[in-house]
Amino acid sequence: MQPHATLRIHxxxxxxxxxxxxxxTDATLMAVVKADGFGHGHAALRALDAGATRLGVAGIEEALPLRWTGVSAPILSWLNPVDADAASAIRNDIELAVPSIAHLGAFATAAARVGRRALVHLHVDTGMARDGAEAAEWxxxxxxxxxxxxxxxxxVVGIMSHLARADEPGDPLTVRQRLVFDAAVRTARRxxxxxxxxHLAATAATLTDPSTHFDLVRVGAGLYGIDPSHTTELRPAMTLTARVTKVRDVPAATAVGYGSRYITDRATRLALLPLGYADGIPRSLSPDASAFVRGRRVPLAGTVSMDQLVIDVGDAGxxxxxxxxxxxxxxxxxxxxHDWARWAGTIEHDIVTRIGPRVHVEDAA
Structure with missing residues (x-):
């Protein structure tokens, strides 16, 4: 039986x-494969055969399965609570980011218990007030x-930070953060x-600002065809399709879906698709949103439901x-x-990482 909806990963x-x-870049390339490879699953590991030599994830729970399935490349995990399972990370050669003295103490204690050194990257906050050690603690x-x-x-394997506005090339804050980071590295060496x-740069800075590259760049979104700076055309690596479950021919002035927000302006054919916001389709799509069938774009008709949406296919048959x-x-x-992010008033990252488990996933290549 063919699946109702399929996500093809390229x-x-x-x-x-x-x-x-x-x-x-001349820097070492880290492929960021957090959030199941930004929704692209194990296909994200293709980056290791194409120039990346290290991997980055958020939590330890994302890093360990990679190691257990045979990935030998260095893996950095940079977002963990103080009481994370650092011992398992250390046993499996997972590198850990350290954003505070409390984290450092916990990881050192785990290393003593395991009997192996913890490989760490000291994480400094250079201007995001998010993760990373504050200036007074550095x-x-x-x-x-x-x-x-x-x-x-x-x-200490590395020193790291994150840029706030790298997707806005030339923004003065990036210059300021780079200078703060430079000073933090000098402090560590002294x-x-x-x-x-x-390492400081992610995808946008890798593409637009060589001064931020240092020894290593962390590329996530760019692997999957997303350039947050919108300066470089990359290839999207995901195709979402669904099979029509039902069609109906309706007259003009037919109201479609919850709230009756779409009214047909002519006699037309409506097609029902078995996808909704439970599957990651944004409910907040603008009236411009469309799908593609028989070689042309057709509008989405009405409000996205939890499990279904309607498209107006006109005379396409x-x-x-x-x-x-x-x-x-x-x-x-x-x-x-990019179109879907614009229609939903969000970013491409949000679109590719939200597809739900009811959608069948297959590798295209």
């Missing part, structure tokens, strides 16, 4: 994007890290630390069982994730 696009991003954090190094409990990697493209790579004129 591994060749991930590989192509990785090569393009690797060519944009010097003592570096001093304590050096003390733990001398005791054989940790090794305390006796010798990190192999200093669409029949039950036909496959409709919600978004894809754009090569044939179909909507892309």
């Amino acid at each position: 591994g060749d696009a991930i590989a192509e994007n990785t090569r393009r991003l690797a060519a944009a 010097r003592p954090l570096c001093e304590l890290a050096r003390a733990y190094e001398l005791r054989g409990l940790i090794r 305390r006796g630390l010798a990190p192999r990697f200093s 669409v029949e039950p069982g036909e496959r409709v493209v919600l978004f894809g790579q754009g090569d044939a004129g179909e909507p892309t994730i």
